[in-house]
Amino acid sequence: MxxxxxxxxxxxxxxxxxxxxxxxxxxxxxxxxxxxxxxxxxxxxxxxxxxxxxxxxxxxxxxxxxxxxxxxxxxxxxxxxxxxxxxxxxxxxxxxxxxxxxxxxxxxxxxxxxxxxxxxxxxxxxxxxxxxxxxxxxxxxxxxxxxxxxxxxxxxxxxxxxxxxxxxxxxxxxxxxxxxxxxxxxxxxxxxxxxxxxxxxxxxxxxxxxxxxxxxxxxxxxxxxxxxxxxxxxxxxxxxxxxxDNFVLLAIPFFVLTGLAMEVNGMSVRLIELLRRMVGERPGGLGIVTVLSMVLFSGISGSKLADVTAVGTVMIPAMRRSNQDPADGVALLAASAIMAETIPPCINMIILGYVANISIGGLFAAGLVPAAFMAAALIGGVLVMSSKAKPAPLEPTGRTLRQLVWSGIVSLGVIVIIFGGYRSGFATATEVAAFAVFYAIAVGALMFRELTLAKIAHLFVGAATLSGMILFVVAASQTVAFVLTIDQVPQGLAHVLIALSHGGGGWVFMLVTIALLIVMGAALEGAPALIIFGPLLLPVAQKFGFDPLHYGIVLIVAMGIGLFAPPLGLGLYTSCAVGGVPIEQTARPIAKYLLLMLACLLVLAFVPDMTLALPRAMGFIK
Incomplete structure (x- = not known):
């Protein structure tokens, strides 16, 4: 010694x-x-x-x-x-x-x-x-x-x-x-x-x-x-x-707190277990559950860090116990997080709506069909790639299917509060998020009995720290956005992009900006990239005839691909840290999922109705 x-x-x-x-x-x-x-x-x-x-x-x-x-x-x-x-x-x-x-x-x-x-x-x-x-x-x-x-x-x-x-x-x-x-x-x-x-x-x-x-x-x-x-x-x-200094941004700490509360109070474990029972023992079953879990949790917490942590800490160990490749599991987790960037109430949607003056409710509606499309593509990819794999056995937990269904219904009440409250006009996204927090804490303390006063105090400390980190990035990004505006960088960038797109029209502009946003998403974390480039690019996109909701969703997905792309993507580092897998081991598995997400992004970019049909039906587009 x-x-x-x-x-x-x-x-x-x-x-x-x-x-x-x-x-x-x-x-x-x-x-x-x-x-x-x-x-x-x-x-x-x-x-x-x-x-x-x-x-x-x-x-x-x-x-x-x-x-x-x-x-x-x-x-x-x-x-x-x-x-x-x-x-x-x-x-x-x-x-x-x-x-x-x-x-x-x-x-x-x-x-x-x-x-x-x-x-x-x-x-x-x-x-x-x-x-x-x-x-x-x-x-x-x-x-x-x-x-x-x-x-x-x-x-x-x-x-x-x-x-x-x-x-x-x-x-x-x-x-x-x-x-x-x-x-x-x-x-x-x-x-x-x-x-x-x-x-x-x-x-x-x-x-x-x-x-x-x-x-x-x-x-x-x-x-x-x-x-x-x-x-x-x-x-x-x-x-x-x-x-x-904006009331809209209060939704960020409230949604983070909701997501962490669900992780601490037992909701996340129960929902994931219910999904595993529903999917059953089949090739690629754990991968399908990973994608579906990200769909659910992204619709609740809004924070990618909270989503990846809640799902990854349950699914990656399960893959290890089933002798499946954890590196592939981490890669799928990261790709699912890209898909989840357009599932409301994603924090990046709130930030983009705030800085670019776009309807946040419209962005929420515009992201649903693209998210369903990307989730279906990921599940299809998992089924194809895992067709010859050995099914992972279900692990006994002591909970009956009836208990899981009941707890799942109670847990999904958070989603009802978020979407029902916002769509009804009863309250703003920020106010709805606040009530979702109280619901998640009440369920954990009174029904599941897994939240004590000590755990609640620890929960608020963790949520305040994570929220402070995100909000400080937003504050720092605003300082750079201000000096760029003073130096007339937005006008210069607009002229460059218009010149590059000359002769090809709006679709060339779309391809150029997708490439730009993927690179910037890798170099920057999602929030600063959106704060800096959102207000710069959206006015130019509108000049080319693109609807702000359509282009906003394309921007968010492109940023997400960059955020989880090696070797710089910070989101990939988070996924690797949660899964306990070196980033070098995930480079090859994630390449196939990134290509799949890129193909989905191109479809979304060139088929605007996939993004705009639902907002138009809900009255966000006249």
């Missing part, structure tokens, strides 16, 4: 302090999520029961959302849950990797400090300003200061854990890099790179170095503003807050 060296008192003190800070930040984020849930539900109750709308409800809910985004984002940083691309980093030697990781931590630390400083600077300009309902404007700004300060401390703690040599060398290298760029700007201004070039270079270097995407986006925006010199840097904080 090798003896371990005990940590020094200084290290123990720092670790204890950071752990206490992490618990505090997690508690603030979880309580904020709970408070937001209560405010939204009370707003609906007062509106319909007492006929006395809470005038302040919307503003308070949005203020709490900003607090959730930055405290939850800080908690995610403390847990190292922010996602970044590790493909290039993993190829380095141990010493090289340690150096690059240390440089990445310095970047995170610098971005967090900048967020804190410029948010504080922004708050001073807003002193004395009030919102339409009389709340101090700074209530929407101070959460950034708090979250940025917590992120700075967590990043400093991660740096403290790094070996001294790579930490010092990384800092020296970054200082030299910045000094060289400043000298270039001062002494050779005519030959210095443009602010846009600096943004792209900084972002690319951060991605290659494994820096989480949210922080890479923030650094790119800060680099642009610093080299441009004509825009106050406090605008960075202003745009970060503006990116998430």
């Amino acid at each position: 090798v003896a371990t060296t005990p940590a020094s008192p200084a290290v123990q003190f720092v670790q204890t302090g950071l752990l206490a800070l992490r618990r505090l930040v997690e508690a603030i984020a979880a309580l904020t999520l709970f408070a937001d849930l209560v405010v939204v539900c009370l707003s609906v109750i007062y509106r319909y029961v007492f006929h006395d709308p809470l005038q302040w409800g919307d503003e308070v809910a949005r203020g709490l959302l900003v607090l959730l985004a930055f405290t939850g984002g800080a908690a995610a940083l403390a847990e190292r849950r922010h996602v970044g691309i590790q493909a290039l980093l993993s190829r380095l030697s141990p010493d090289g990797r340690a150096l690059v990781e240390a440089a990445g931590l310095w970047v995170i630390f610098a971005v967090a400090l900048a967020l804190t400083w410029y948010a504080w600077d922004y708050s001073r300009t807003a002193l004395g300003q009030i919102t339409p309902y009389g709340l101090p404007q700074n209530l929407f700004i101070y959460p950034m200061v708090l979250g940025g300060a917590a992120m700075s401390l967590f990043a400093a703690g991660h740096l403290f854990e790094c070996p001294n040599r790579p930490r010092a060398l990384a800092l020296a290298g970054l200082i030299l890099l910045v000094a060289g760029l400043l000298a270039w700007e001062v002494y050779l201004p005519d030959f210095a790179p443009s602010p846009l070039a600096v943004l792209l270079i900084a972002f690319a270097l951060c991605l290659a170095g494994g820096v989480p995407i949210a922080f890479a986006l923030c650094l790119g925006a800060l680099a642009f503003l610093a080299t441009d010199g004509t825009i106050p840097l406090a605008v960075f904080a202003q745009q970060a807050a503006a990116g998430i």
Whole structure:
């Protein structure tokens, strides 16, 4: 046995302090999520029961959302849950990797400090300003200061854990890099790179170095503003807050919470077991259950991370126990997640509807037929590829079929609440999501008896952390979208795409943008890619005569293919982590499923009625 060296008192003190800070930040984020849930539900109750709308409800809910985004984002940083691309980093030697990781931590630390400083600077300009309902404007700004300060401390703690040599060398290298760029700007201004070039270079270097995407986006925006010199840097904080200061985005943490509640309270296990009983022992049976499970859970949680985790943690071990290839199972799980991108209430649909000003209800309706088409294609592919495979036996669990059917009906009540509430006009998507949370928690606590108070508290902490990570990416993406707009990149991109499509018309434009979106979906996580490219491409698509709902669904599926494509797709890394399979082993199995999804995407792109028939029938298209 090798003896371990005990940590020094200084290290123990720092670790204890950071752990206490992490618990505090997690508690603030979880309580904020709970408070937001209560405010939204009370707003609906007062509106319909007492006929006395809470005038302040919307503003308070949005203020709490900003607090959730930055405290939850800080908690995610403390847990190292922010996602970044590790493909290039993993190829380095141990010493090289340690150096690059240390440089990445310095970047995170610098971005967090900048967020804190410029948010504080922004708050001073807003002193004395009030919102339409009389709340101090700074209530929407101070959460950034708090979250940025917590992120700075967590990043400093991660740096403290790094070996001294790579930490010092990384800092020296970054200082030299910045000094060289400043000298270039001062002494050779005519030959210095443009602010846009600096943004792209900084972002690319951060991605290659494994820096989480949210922080890479923030650094790119800060680099642009610093080299441009004509825009106050406090605008960075202003745009970060503006990116998430919207009631619509509250649906994201509520749907995440619903999905995680179903995973914790036993709904997910029961639904998957019911599907296994229904499919029975047949070749490819586990694959069919995987696809059907993703259909169900995507219609409930809205979050791909929650969906992949809920289904993968049950199905991949079952494939291992049946001596089936887990790499193929992970590949099918990833492909099913692509299909599920168009199943409402997908978070990417909510984000696209928000940033591109498209009807979210229309997008929900437009995604149903494409999802059914892709699910049928995947199931057909599984049946063909597994025709000679040995059927996986059903595993006894002690639950009768009657119990499973009853629990399945109760679990599907969440879907009834989501679609029934939204379609009836009783409440918005955000408000419906809030009631779905209460239903999922009540079922788990009272009927299945698998949710205790301790589990509920842990559930809110997990949901707040995951939601904060997603929302912080949205905030970071808005800063980049703003500087791109200032630099007139949308107009330039539109001219380029129109020029490329010249002579071929709209369908050439469609093919060009599908290729672009797949590449961008691989380079970026879905939310930032949609926030940046959605508003850029949709106006051009409309000029070519494409309906926004049709083109929006094509955009979302193309982004999904890129998100789960090797070697950069972040969604594929999540699937591999859930399944415990190295990404190298999934490269060949997922290729066949990606080709199948690409063929489905081309059909959807060139047959608009598959997307538009249902929204037209439901009155979303006149």
